[in-house]
Amino acid sequence: MSADEDKYPAESGRRRFVKGVVGGSALAAAGVAGSAGINAATASPGSGGGNTQAMAIENTAGPAPRGMPQIPVEIDDAGDLIGMWPEVEEIEQGGRTVEVARTELGGVEYSSEWFQYCGVESYEGIVPGYESDNYFISGDSPAYDWQSEAVDGGDPLNVSMFEDYEDWGNGIGQSGLGKPATATWRSQGTENIIPIQVVRSPLIEEIANGNTDAPAPIENWVQASTEQGFIAWLNKCTHFCCVPGYKQEESSAKFNAEDDVYCACHQSVYDPFTIVQTLFVARPRPD
Template structure:
C-alpha cells in the first residue's frame, strides 16, 4: 500500500517472511503485554485517542513515530527525562495513579510510552519505587558505532560535557556535524534485562534551530538535546542513529533507521502524532 511508506525497492515478500522472526523478538521484548491486554476492560478508565510528540516516521511499515522524552538538565549538567510527580486522580469511577503535566500547551503524560509492552515495565509505573529519571549509559556499549562512549571516565549518568564536540562529531555513516548521539537507559535501575527502557539521545544544531520556532521544543530540548524512546513502533526492535552503512539505501544515513524492516524516523522532524491508548486495568 502506498500510504505505509514501505520502501519501493524492498521485497515485500521478505517482510512477510520476517513476521515470524519479528513476532518472536516482539514476544521477548513485550513481557507481560498479554497479561495487560487480558486484564484491560475497554469500559475502565482511560483509553482513547492520545496526542503526543514524536520523531516523524519517514519510511517503512512502522505505524507511527517514536515518542519523544522531554529532557531536563540539572545544575551539574546531568541529563534526565522528565517524569512528572505522580498523583492519584479519579477517572471512570476509580482512583488511578498518573504522572502527567502540561508543557507549552501540550499534555505530557508517561502514557506516551504505551507500546511494545513498555507500559508494563517496572520503571514506567508512575509511582515506581527506586527509580529516578536520569539517563544512564547501558552496560553493553555500541563501541563499533559510538566508540566515544567507551572512553567516558566514571561512566554512569550522561552529562552535557560529554557532547562538547557535537558540532564536529561524525563517524563513517552519513554527514559530519549533523548531531552527536548516545544510547542510554531510562528508569531501569535494578530491573530484569527485558525491562530495560532503551533511549536514543542526540545533541544537534538542528534541534537548537528548531527550538527557536517551536515552543514545545524550546521547553523540552535544552541546549540542543533531544531524546526518544528507542523501540521501533513496528516490531519493537531497537533502531539506531548513524549506525549502519545500509541506512543510506533508504536516505536514512542521518536519521534513525531500523534495519529489521527498514522503518525510518527523522529525529529532527518532531511533530504531534496520535495513537489509541489503552484503558487502565481495573484496580491499577
Template sequence: MPLDEDKYPSETGRRRFVKGVVGSAALSSVGVGGAVALDTATSPSGVGGGITQFIGIENTDGPAPRGMPLVPLTIDDEGALMGRWPEVKTETVQGREVTIAETNIGGTTYSAAWFQYCGIQTAEGLAPEADQDNFFRSVSGSELTWQSENKEGDEKLFVEDFADYQEWGNGIGQSGLGKPAKAKWRSEGDVQTIPVQVMRSPEVSKMANGEGRYSDLPGEVQDFIGAATEQDFMAWLNKCTHFCCVPGFKTYEGSAKFNAENAVYCQCHQSVYDPFSPVSKSFVALPRPGE
C-alpha cells in the same frame, strides 16, 4: 538487562505483544469519538489505555505506522542529563481512583501514556510513582564507538560527554549534524529497561526557535520543542513502532542504502525516522498493568 529485552518476548508475552502492535497500528486512525468505547474496553485489564496525542520524531519511510515519542529533558547542576517525568496525581476514572502521570509542557499535555506501546507499558519504571530516578544512564555494548570506549553501563550521561557535538562524526552521514548516545531511563536495578536515544545537535535550538527550514513547524510543536529541550539536547523513546526493535542515529553503516545516514534507522525492517522533523500524532496507548 539488555536493551532489546522485549524484542522477542516469551510465548505468553509474545501473543500480547503481537496483538498490541497490530492493534495499535490498525487503530491509530480511530477518531476521538471512539475514545470512550476504547477506554471502556481497555480499563478492566489495566490503567491508562486509549487514544493519546503525542509529539515525536516523524516516521519518513519503512513499515512503521508512526513516529517515536520525544522524552522532555533537563540538566541538573552537575551537568547530568535527565528525562522529565510528568506530575503524578490521582483522578477518578470510571468510578475508581487511579494514579496518573501527566503535566503541561509548552502548551502540550505530556503523559506517561506516550510510552505505552511495544511492551514498555509493563515496565516498572513507567508506573507513575515508581521508585526510580530520571537520569539518562549509558548502556553497555553500545554500537557507538565513542560511547562504548568512554562510558560504563549505568553511568550517567553528562553535557561534557557531548562537548564535540558540533564537529563529531563517525563516518556515517554528515559530520557535525549531531552526536548521539544510547541510554536507559527509569530503569535502575533488576527491572525492564526503558530505552532512549539522546542526541546533541545544533539543529535542536533551530527547531526550538523556528529558524530556517523549521519556520513552518506548527506552533504547538515548536513550543513543545522549546520547553522540552536544553543546550541543544533532545531525546526520544528508542522503540521502533513497527515491531519494537531498537533503532539508531548514525549507528548502522547500512543506513546509507536507505537514505537514512542522517536519520534514525531501524536495521530490522528499514523504518526511518527524522529527528529534525517533530510532529504531533495520535495512537492507541496500551494500558499499564492494573493497580
C-alpha cells in the same frame, strides 16, 4: 502512491527541521472515532491508556505507523542529563482511584501514556509513582565507540561528553548534524530496561531558538522539551518494537536513511529533527 513509495524513502529531496504538526486537530477529529472502536475491542484490566496525542520524532518511511515519542530533557547543575517525568496525581477512572502522570509542558499535555506501547506499559519504570531519579544512564554496551571509551556503564550522560556535537561524525552519512548516545531511563532496580536515544544537535538548537519556519506550537514545544540542543526519545520502533539507531548501520544508506534513525529489522525510518504530533491508542498498564 505505490506500496514501495509508501514503504521506502524517496530517492532525493529530503526536508529538514520541522514541517509542522502532522494531523493536528484534523488527525484528532478523524482518528478518535476510529480509535474508540479499537479501544473497545482491545480493552483489558489496567490503568490509563486510550486515545493519546504525543509529540514524536517523525516516521518518514517504512512500515512503522507513527513516530517514536519524545522524552523531555532537563540538565542538572552538574551537567547530567535527566528525562523529565510528568507530575503524578490520582484520578477516578472506571469507578476506582488510579495514579496518572501528566503535566502541561510547552502548551502540550505530556503524559506517561505516551510510552504505553510495545509492552513498555507493563514495565515497572513506566508506573507513574515508580521512584527514580530519572537520569539517562549509559549501559555496559553502548552503540557508539566514543561512548564506550568515554563513559562507564551505570554512569549518567553528561553535557561535557558532547562538546564536539557540531562536528561529530562516524563515517555514516553527514558529519556535524549531531552527536548521539544510547542509554536507559527509569530502569535502575527493575527487570525491564527502558531504552532511550539522545542526540545533541545544532538543528534542534535552531528550532528552539526560533531560527526555522516551525509553527509556533512546535517551536514552543521544542523550547520546553529540549535543552542545549539535546533531544531524546523512547527508542522502541512503533512497528514491531525493535530498537532502532541514529547513524548506527551503514546499510541505512541503501534506504537514504544514513542521516536518520533507522530500524534495520524492517527498514522503518525516523527523522529526529522533525517533531510532529501523533495520535494513537495507548495500551493500559496491567494491574
